[in-house]
Amino acid sequence: MAVPLETLVEEIYKMVVDLQGKKNVRAMSLTKAMIDKYGAGEVNKEDCKHAIRQLIDSGRCVYGYYGGESFITIPRKEEAASG
Amino acid sequence: MGDDTKSNTKLLDELEKGPWPSFVTEMKKAAETNPMAKDLLGQLELSYEERIGHWKHGGIVGVMGYGGGVIGRYSDVPEKFPNVAHFHTLRINHPSGWFYTSEALRKLCDIWERHGSGLTNMHGSTGDIIFLGTKTNELEPVFQELTQAGFDLGGSGSVLRTPSCCVGQARCEWACYDTMATCDSLTRAYQDEIHRPAFPYKFKIKCSGCANDCVAAIARADLSVIGTWKDDIQQDDAAVSEYAAAGLDIQKDVCDHCPTKCMQWDGKKLAINNRECVRCMHCINVMPKALKPGKEKGATLLIGAKAPIMQGALLSSVLIPFVPAAELLDTIKELVSRIWDFWSEYGNNRERVGELIQRIGMPAFLDAIGLDPVPEMVTAPRDNPYIFFQTKEDGQETK
Numbered sequence: 083m084a085v086p087l088e089t090l091v092e093e094i095y096k097m098v099v100d101l102q103g104k105k106n107v108r109a110m111s112l113t114k115a116m117i118d119k120y121g122a123g124e125v126n127k128e129d130c131k132h133a134i135r136q137l138i139d140s141g142r143c144v145y146g147y148y149g150g151e152s153f154i155t156i157p158r159k160e161e162a163a164s165g
Numbered sequence: 166m167g168d169d170t171k172s173n174t175k176l177l178d179e180l181e182k183g184p185w186p187s188f189v190t191e192m193k194k195a196a197e198t199n200p201m202a203k204d205l206l207g208q209l210e211l212s213y214e215e216r217i218g219h220w221k222h223g224g225i226v227g228v229m230g231y232g233g234g235v236i237g238r239y240s241d242v243p244e245k246f247p248n249v250a251h252f253h254t255l256r257i258n259h260p261s262g263w264f265y266t267s268e269a270l271r272k273l274c275d276i277w278e279r280h281g282s283g284l285t286n287m288h289g290s291t292g293d294i295i296f297l298g299t300k301t302n303e304l305e306p307v308f309q310e311l312t313q314a315g316f317d318l319g320g321s322g323s324v325l326r327t328p329s330c331c332v333g334q335a336r337c338e339w340a341c342y343d344t345m346a347t348c349d350s351l352t353r354a355y356q357d358e359i360h361r362p363a364f365p366y367k368f369k370i371k372c373s374g375c376a377n378d379c380v381a382a383i384a385r386a387d388l389s390v391i392g393t394w395k396d397d398i399q400q401d402d403a404a405v406s407e408y409a410a411a412g413l414d415i416q417k418d419v420c421d422h423c424p425t426k427c428m429q430w431d432g433k434k435l436a437i438n439n440r441e442c443v444r445c446m447h448c449i450n451v452m453p454k455a456l457k458p459g460k461e462k463g464a465t466l467l468i469g470a471k472a473p474i475m476q477g478a479l480l481s482s483v484l485i486p487f488v489p490a491a492e493l494l495d496t497i498k499e500l501v502s503r504i505w506d507f508w509s510e511y512g513n514n515r516e517r518v519g520e521l522i523q524r525i526g527m528p529a530f531l532d533a534i535g536l537d538p539v540p541e542m543v544t545a546p547r548d549n550p551y552i553f554f555q556t557k558e559d560g561q562e563t564k
Contacts, residue, residue: 108323108362108363108365108514109361109362109363110363110364110365110509110510131363134361134363135361138230138232138361139229139230141229144225144227145225145227145231145232145233145322145361145362146223146224146225147223147224147225147227147232147235147236147237147321147322148222148223148224149222149223149515150321150322150323150366150367150515151322151323151366151514151515152232152233152322152323152324152362153362155225157225158225
């Protein structure tokens with residue numbers, strides 16, 4: 083892998099933060115964005131899968147869910163919980 | 166709560182009348198000891214009065230590292246019913262074929278009474294055990310107890326949903342492959358795909374041992390694995406005669422209902438033209454002592470069903486007409502990896518694989534996953550005009 087995992091993790095995290103509140107971004111969209119940015123020879127789907135796994139397992143990102151569809155987002159207090 | 170509940174749930178009380186089991190009665194029993202169940206009754210009564218639902222769903226609740234298995238649910242009237250302000254649903258991965266020991270069931274129920282409303286669905290339409298209603302701060306504790314008891318969360322959201330299967334060879338003489346082993350192997354192999362959402366939308370795999378399709382794979386599963394056989398139906402002529410002697414009208418109840426009319430009954434002998442048989446199981450269901458599936462067993466793989474609530478139901482289409490039982494698991498794994506690669510790349514948000522096939526056409530899909538069209542993919546002659554066969558000699562098309 084030409085792009086170090088740590089770089090990929092930070093790039094994906096930044097993208098999730100930037101899209102926070104604007105768009106529910108799914109794992110494949112993040113993967114495609116990274117491949118577009120660095121090129122298919124530098125980054126592949128497996129690399130992005132590992133980077134996303136690291137973000138989720140560390141708690142920096144969480145999965146969200148609405149209407150049967152899942153997305154990746156930043157942890158926050160659940161707005162819906164407040165009624 | 167007893168009489169107090171009764172006086173506050175006049176509309177729900179109507180659903181306790183009649184000879185049938187009532188979910189209201191069960192909820193009232195739970196409400197005697199559980200405040201969540203009590204408030205649930207209150208909110209439901211309010212919904213019946215106002216003719217409107219009072220739930221909001223979705224959000225970011227879950228357990229650490231998992232993207233599926235918890236469905237956030239909240240009351241939009243929490244000030245009236247604070248005990249169901251959070252009322253999250255948990256999906257628990259069921260064992261293959263839904264076999265439990267009574268001890269395992271007691272353990273599950275005890276866990277749920279400690280951490281949730283005590284109300285369950287056995288089972289949800291996906292097949293999972295459904296735990297109905299808990300609070301956000303109970304999610305991690307209930308997950309810890311479940312895993313200690315040997316259970317895990319199932320799938321929800323854009324994941325591989327918990328694979329399910331019929332009871333297969335554990336209880337059914339007609340199963341043409343080991344559905345339970347197949348389902349269990351797939352569940353273990355695809356833990357990442359079940360727990361970490363990476364697909365455009367849900368993907369369901371359901372395994373039925375024969376064409377009776379007891380898990381309704383053909384109507385619901387994105388990948389349906391339906392048992393079948395390749396050789397002739399096994400026939401016991403003496404047993405056929407016994408059915409006739411016992412009063413079964415073989416012509417009317419068997420031959421006339423055969424979809425391809427491949428059977429003939431002359432009053433003494435049943436003749437089956439096995440080349441025309443489509444393995445529908447009807448004759449075997451009517452005369453189980455006389456007829457059995459053949460000996461060369463395996464499964465048909467089909468793609469693209471979905472069963473939405475409102476409209477747009479799709480039945481699945483044949484992808485691979487016959488896979489021998491011994492090669493089934495490897496074939497499924499190889500095939501789904503190609504399907505998932507293509508669907509993940511080209512599927513739109515909330516687009517099931519069957520809808521993708523409708524959008525781009527079956528020829529493009531087959532080309533993308535590296536399968537050649539075969540006659541078994543054609544529903545009926547001249548019904549699937551997308552496939553054109555060519556003679557080898559002159560390349561001339563024969564539709």
